[in-house]
Amino acid sequence: MVSVSAMASKVFVLFIASLAVCAAAGPPIDPQLLQSVFGAAAPGFAAPASAQAVPVRPATDNGTLVDPDYWDAPDNFSPAPADYDRFDWTLTKRVAASSDANFLLSPLGLKLALAILTEAATGVTQNELSSVLGFDLDRNLVRRKFSTIIESLQKKSPQYILNLGSRIYIGDDAQPRQRFAAIAQEFYKTELKTVNFNDPSVAAKEINTWVSDTTQGKIPTLVDEDDVAGMVVLVLNTLYFKGSWRHQFAPNATKTGQFYVSPKIQKNIPFMNVNDKFYYVESSKYDAKILRLPYLGNKYAMYIIVPNSLTGLPRVFNDLSELRLELNNLREYQVDVTLPKFKFEYTSQLDGVLRELGVRQAFEETASFPGIARGQLLHERLRISKVLQRSGIEVNELGSVAYSATEISLVNKFGVDTEANAEVVANRPFLFFIQDEATRQLLFTSRVADPTSADGAFKFI
Incomplete structure (x- = not known):
């Protein structure tokens, strides 16, 4: 593994x-016009905070290693129409x-x-x-x-x-x-x-x-x-x-494995692994595994779609409009996840x-x-x-x-190792997206075809 x-x-x-x-x-915007059109002015946009996110270790105010406010809170995922x-x-x-x-x-x-x-x-x-x-x-x-x-x-x-x-x-x-x-x-x-x-x-x-x-x-x-x-x-x-990540990967467990850029081309790259409870589905529609990886706080999540075939990703992209419906089938399982660093x-x-x-x-x-x-x-x-x-x-x-x-x-004009019910190994080209779970808005969509590739470009005129 x-x-x-x-x-x-x-x-x-x-x-x-x-x-x-x-x-x-x-001239500058007339404040009276702003108020007449929209009513009382909303608070101004605050500049982005420069502070870093807090460490992922749970708080210990209650004398334990569990913070009931978020660390051990249930991940109540429920797909909703977007x-x-x-x-x-x-x-x-x-x-x-x-x-x-x-x-x-x-x-x-x-x-x-x-x-x-x-x-x-x-x-x-x-x-x-x-x-x-x-x-x-x-x-x-x-x-x-x-x-x-x-x-x-x-x-x-x-x-x-x-x-x-x-x-x-x-x-x-x-x-x-x-x-x-x-x-x-x-x-x-x-x-x-x-x-x-x-x-x-x-x-x-x-x-x-x-x-x-x-x-x-x-x-x-x-x-x-x-x-x-x-x-x-x-x-x-x-x-x-x-x-x-809500479910952390063990930092000392990263090992080198083969990523299949194509059926004939493999590259050795670092892979990470975690075995924990995740929302997952084996999709017959896409002939792929779909996995939800929540971030701490459960407000944002990354979804990865790994085809069962080394050449199966085009099938997923060909019918992306139905992907939301497929997410309704996600259920919580003990899943062994292997994901490349990229x-x-x-x-x-x-x-x-x-x-x-x-x-x-x-x-x-x-x-x-x-x-x-x-x-x-x-x-x-x-x-x-x-x-x-x-x-x-x-x-x-x-x-x-x-x-x-x-x-x-x-x-x-001019987590803890237990026997997994499912396994997801992202060792071939896969799709992922990151979304705001509250509004179902897509922050990012991406294909990882080669984790070793440093940059790319697209231009269609």
Whole structure:
């Protein structure tokens, strides 16, 4: 048996959307307008905490090694229907079909950014974005949904760290409509900041400093001077997650084993092992094993899907839309889990995928984003020029670390060993996703095809 050690998780997500316009700078948001539209102002977004997660050892205030508040609390997993995730699975499936290599996406990071742009759009531009994202036609329902998601993600706990930040950098020659700015602040907790894009070095430094701070240094340099030169608006969304496994892997049990990159190619890598109670199902639909690995606190969990065949992962990706239904079959078993250690980074350019899925006018000269640029003359209109996401993940004995940056550029139109009931050995390409259990939102989706591969990229135009 390949052995394994303790594991925790860290995740970072960054979304960026940049816009260039030719409008004059506007006045700050009128507080009375904000209150008249939404009522009393909500508390401002708090800066991410820099403190590290507490050690995974239980507290001993009660004189024992058990903290009844969380350490020995039952893992009452109950699958629930998830909405607003059709886009997430569609995006994952499309990127997975592009190659057989590793990939890592943050569907939630991209979706939050596009949701903010949808608020700034009108007409066909807005309708296409809403349709592809699976949004309700009632904007108020969409706003309340995202407000609930963001509120869930911003809940603080000593058992994990999740920092969510959102900003829109506004150039001196751009003027957002006050109603759009108020909506961004109230429902999406998105702060508007003025920056001088005409001084690219200063603008790039300010943006990179904020991104680095909110991702705890995992993305120290997102943009350079050339990226921001001539920019008018930049939308940023960052997410950092760090958690420890509820069921720890033994740190001294990691051993080398073979990972089947393909039936003919094997690589020796470190594997971790734990034998404990997990929610698990042997899926006949996917001919795969599905395992839920909760993090301490049970608010977040990683799900891994390991095909029984060395070449069976495409079958899983081909029918991702039914995966949620299959999770209803998860039951608690004593499971012996063998999981590889891995670490890689990934860059994906997603313009072409969004076009293929139906977001088209947003990239054309006829795009309409009046919520950000007042002027609607042809030479004043904006269009999306680039959608880029940068991400990374590390899974080891102490946990996993994942981070991601999505950039959308808009320019002018010009435990204890016991006998296991089941066994999961992830020694072949597998799918995993990390989600917020409260809202069923996908923080990350990924394929691990080669744990030794350090980086990868995707571009579809």
